[in-house]
Amino acid sequence: xxxxxxxxxxxxxxxxxxxxxxxxxxxxxxxxxxxxxxxxxxxxxxxxxxxxxxxxxxxxxxxxxxxxxxxxxxxxxxxxxxxxxxxxxxxxxxxxxxxxxxxxxxxxxxxxxxxxxxxxxxxxxxxxxxxxxxxxxxxxxxxxxxxxxxxxxxxxxxxxxxxxxxxx
Numbered sequence: 001x002x003x004x005x006x007x008x009x010x011x012x013x014x015x016x017x018x019x020x021x022x023x024x025x026x027x028x029x030x031x032x033x034x035x036x037x038x039x040x041x042x043x044x045x046x047x048x049x050x051x052x053x054x055x056x057x058x059x060x061x062x063x064x065x066x067x068x069x070x071x072x073x074x075x076x077x078x079x080x081x082x083x084x085x086x087x088x089x090x091x092x093x094x095x096x097x098x099x100x101x102x103x104x105x106x107x108x109x110x111x112x113x114x115x116x117x118x119x120x121x122x123x124x125x126x127x128x129x130x131x132x133x134x135x136x137x138x139x140x141x142x143x144x145x146x147x148x149x150x151x152x153x154x155x156x157x158x159x160x161x162x163x164x165x166x167x168x
Contacts, residue, residue: 003088004096011100014073021066022104029062029109033116044121051120052130059109059134060141066105067145070097098139098146106138 015022036054037047074080074097083093113134114127122130 004092007096015104025062025066029058032058037119047120051122055113063105063141098142102139102142110134110138
């Protein structure tokens with residue numbers, strides 16, 4: 001197995017040890033999206049117009065909940081130091097971490113969004129459009145969030161030169 005695949009499997013296994021983290025993200029997404037139709041009211045026309053924006057904003061905020069620990073947990077347990085010392089490509093290591101984040105956060109959000117879109121009265125083509133745009137856009141959220149978390153871990157770090165980690 002390649003180094004990329006090993007890192008991806010490792011990060012996925014770490015997430016599976018703490019399924020509550022993923023549950024919190026999905027629960028936040030469901031609650032946030034569900035509250036909007038209750039707050040806006042039963043006007044179907046208005047709900048249909050704002051549905052995509054609400055689903056996207058809720059997905060962004062839900063993804064941000066889990067981005068905080070993308071590199072920080074590896075920094076705390078020393079795995080980041082080992083990664084920096086290994087001959088493996090740091091770009092691929094960062095990509096593996098971001099892909100693992102997307103698999104456990106972005107993909108479920110994109111698959112859950114059409115179901116929640118029904119509460120806004122969206123029809124089939126609109127539900128498909130929301131799902132496709134989230135499938136395309138949530139990896140970008142993971143990559144940009146990975147960059148931000150890498151930078152914040154660098155700022156909070158006192159001994160690891162995380163600045164060697166790739167920025168993009």
